[in-house]
Amino acid sequence: MANRKVVLLRYCKTPKGWRRYPVAMGGNGRIRPNYVLVDGKPREYTEGQYQLRFYEGAKPVYRSVGNNAQDALQERDKQAQLLIARDAAVASGTVLVEEAGRISLSKYADKFVQAAHDRDAHVVAKSYRLAIDEFLSGTGRTYADQITADDITGHHKALKRTRSARTVHNRNVLVKAFLTYCGVPETIKGKKPPKFDKTLPEIYENGDLNPFFASLSDPYHKLIFKVLLMTGLREQEAMYLEWTDISYPTKTLTIHSKPNLGFRIKDKEERSVPLPDELLRILKSYQKANPEKRFVLGNVNDRPNTHLLRLLKLLVRTAGLNCGHCEGCKVRKECERWFLHKFRATYCTQLLRSGLDLKTVQTMMGHSDLASTMRYLKPQEHAHTQAKINSIKWTA
Numbered sequence: 001m002a003n004r005k006v007v008l009l010r011y012c013k014t015p016k017g018w019r020r021y022p023v024a025m026g027g028n029g030r031i032r033p034n035y036v037l038v039d040g041k042p043r044e045y046t047e048g049q050y051q052l053r054f055y056e057g058a059k060p061v062y063r064s065v066g067n068n069a070q071d072a073l074q075e076r077d078k079q080a081q082l083l084i085a086r087d088a089a090v091a092s093g094t095v096l097v098e099e100a101g102r103i104s105l106s107k108y109a110d111k112f113v114q115a116a117h118d119r120d121a122h123v124v125a126k127s128y129r130l131a132i133d134e135f136l137s138g139t140g141r142t143y144a145d146q147i148t149a150d151d152i153t154g155h156h157k158a159l160k161r162t163r164s165a166r167t168v169h170n171r172n173v174l175v176k177a178f179l180t181y182c183g184v185p186e187t188i189k190g191k192k193p194p195k196f197d198k199t200l201p202e203i204y205e206n207g208d209l210n211p212f213f214a215s216l217s218d219p220y221h222k223l224i225f226k227v228l229l230m231t232g233l234r235e236q237e238a239m240y241l242e243w244t245d246i247s248y249p250t251k252t253l254t255i256h257s258k259p260n261l262g263f264r265i266k267d268k269e270e271r272s273v274p275l276p277d278e279l280l281r282i283l284k285s286y287q288k289a290n291p292e293k294r295f296v297l298g299n300v301n302d303r304p305n306t307h308l309l310r311l312l313k314l315l316v317r318t319a320g321l322n323c324g325h326c327e328g329c330k331v332r333k334e335c336e337r338w339f340l341h342k343f344r345a346t347y348c349t350q351l352l353r354s355g356l357d358l359k360t361v362q363t364m365m366g367h368s369d370l371a372s373t374m375r376y377l378k379p380q381e382h383a384h385t386q387a388k389i390n391s392i393k394w395t396a
Contacts, residue, residue, distance in 0.1 A: 005054070006080040008072060010036045011062075011133065012048030020051065020062075023069070031069035049137030052079050063106040064133060066140030075142075103144035105136055108182050120257075120264040123236060131174035134159075144182040152189060165197065201376055202337075203346040204229075208321075215319035223286050224297050224308065228340065230279045232347030232365055235340050236263060239304040241296040243287060251275045255366065261304070267368045274364075309340050348376045 008031075009020045021036035021043075035042045050072035052063045065075040109132045116125035138158050139151045155175070159168045176189050204212075209229070216222045228238060237255050240263045246253045256270040257263060275283070283296070292302075299305045313334040316322060321338070322329045328336040344365075351361045362373040 006076050006083065007053045008065075008076040009051050009053055009062075010034075010045070010048055011051045011064075012036060012045035014045055018048075020053075023050070023072075031073055033069040049133060050075075052076055054079060054083060061110075063104075064109070064136045065106075065142075067137050068140060071140070103182050105141060105144055105147075105182065108144070109133075109136065109178065112178050112181050120259065120262070122262055122264070128174055128178065131171045132178050134171065135175045135178075144179070144184055147179065147184050147188055149188050165195065166199075169195070201345040201349070202342050203349045204342055208337075209346075212316065212319065212321060215321070216315065219282075219286055219289070221311070221315060223282055224305075224311070225343065226279055226282055227297065228343035229347060230276050231273050232344045232351075233273075234266065234344065234366075235308060237265065238297055238308065239263075239295075239306065242294055243296055246275070246283060246296070248280065248284070251277075251280060266366060269366065269368075271363060271366050312338055312340060345376065348373065352376055 008023050010023050011018060011020050012034075021038055024032045024035035024037050024042040026032045032042065034044050034046050034048075036045060037043075049067050050065045050069065052065055052072075052075060054061055054063075063079070065072045109129075113125050113129050113132070116122075116128055135155055138155050139147070141147055141151065152175075156168060156172065159171060163171070179189050213222065213225070216225070224238075227233065227241070231238075231253065233241065233255065240258055240261055241253065241255075242258075245255070252272045252274055254270065254272045255265055257265050257268070287293070294302055295304055297305055297308070299307075305311075316335055316338045317333055322333065322335040323337050324335075326336040328334045348361060348365055351364065352358075356364075358370060358373055358377075361376075362370055365373060367373045
């Protein structure tokens with residue numbers, strides 16, 4: 001007999017990331033809004049949405065039902081009745097028509113995200129899932145024909161309260177792609193995404209890096225951030241880096257796709273990166289001490305370390321290097337000035353400061369176009385133009 005139980009969950013943001021937990025019920029039989037059961041104990045997580053879990057055959061299906069607790073409870077009962085009706089229809093040899101002609105946003109979201117996974121765009125799929133779930137949670141809509149222009153603008157306003165202008169812009173692009181897939185008219189989606197100021201790339205200076213590396217006592221930690229700083233690898237490239245990708249004779253490492261691990265390189269173009277002698281010594285020493293490891297930066301179980309950013313934030317806080325002024329420091333004690341991509345930006349800037357030509361730097365960075373590399377010329381100019389500026393006679 002098919003499993004027809006429908007469970008109401010809350011998909012919420014926790015200190016450990018996004019998790020699904022059973023909802024917490026009050027003594028009056030109503031849901032306690034924003035409360036879930038974690039190890040049998042109620043906890044409150046305000047950011048999230050309600051979801052139904054049921055099964056189609058052996059496959060679990062998760063359907064978003066908005067952020068209103070009581071509406072979600074009603075949707076659970078309706079879904080349970082629908083599944084019972086389906087079984088009855090099958091048993092009687094009839095066909096059950098479900099909301100004929102209407103596009104279910106939750107079902108289309110699953111298909112849309114799965115399509116990205118199917119083309120091995122796993123990082124993009126993750127971004128789509130986050131943006132779409134956030135949108136559906138905020139609007140509480142079930143069908144595509146319910147979406148209005150006010151839903152779009154309201155979502156933008158809600159995001160602006162806690163997100164940067166660039167993040168709002170990026171989320172808008174992702175949501176619009178999904179709504180196009182659902183057939184939502186252009187007049188409703190809006191033609192112009194929210195604007196944002198294009199900022200200069202942020203880099204680490206010696207005043208940041210010297211105390212940070214001096215604080216690292218674990219060889220593994222030192223290896224991680226030396227690799228990021230001296231190779232400019234993207235986060236996923238670093239996570240899936242294997243010892244077989246490193247050639248000591250040629251002093252290079254090669255970045256390439258690994259379909260068996262679900263990893264595809266950006267723009268599908270392999271590249272080799274030269275390794276400085278200092279990094280080669282660190283790599284050889286670590287490999288000698290850990291000869292059985294497959295992944296260069298793998299975790300204790302020799303699997304790709306998916307928590308590199310979390311580790312960086314922890315090490316910075318432990319070393320007393322939080323700036324203490326940004327929103328992240330004030331709210332979460334996680335400094336916004338420290339993030340993984342900043343090592344890559346520093347690497348690119350250092351290459352340009354060394355005098356390497358743009359085309360070579362573009363190849364080493366794996367940029368698909370020269371404009372992406374040229375963005376890093378602006379911070380590079382500052383150190384080299386200061387002396388020239390000081391030599392100018394500003395008055396006669």
